[in-house]
Amino acid sequence: MTTDERIENIVKILDEKKAEEIEVFNLEDADYIANYVVIANSLNPKHTVALYEHLKKDLKPLGETFLATDISDEWVVADLGDILIHIMIPEYRQRYSLETFLSELVENQKKKEA
Template structure:
């Protein structure tokens, strides 16, 4: 799993995504094992990131279950990993980190 996470974050970093964060949601009350957040510069930048992720990760056998994309927010579903690519404005507006941080600190059964 860590190899997959590292590959994703390396691609995002090389393509100039900003403020990349990884959240380990295993054992938490959440629908996926890992969430990766990154800030995009423009919609074109987000589309470029998606293309690069698809090209490099599919070559490694990664299966893309779904990709939803809008001007300010793209979500890539790899099943056990969800990648959110957000514009800076949307990232500030929705503050997903706060929710994920609170869930990440939860202990199962608490």
């Protein structure tokens, strides 16, 4: 399965289970610990954990390996090796602003290449 197909599966599962504001960051050319990062909002703390459980249940049969996971009601991080998945309540997403950090990584890499 290609990385694009894997990302597509992750986004599809999150979308079907009512995650909001799903974003995918391609960091293949950036100096970062993963090639891709998926960020999604949950509706509430219970939904955060439920989304992770759905991902795990649906992705493992497809051959995905969850190398490490950090779980709290407000924020789940799942490490698939080359893909990191962040599921969090909107308040945490706003507070920690991962999009800004990841976007800056991508922009900095583009500047280096230019």
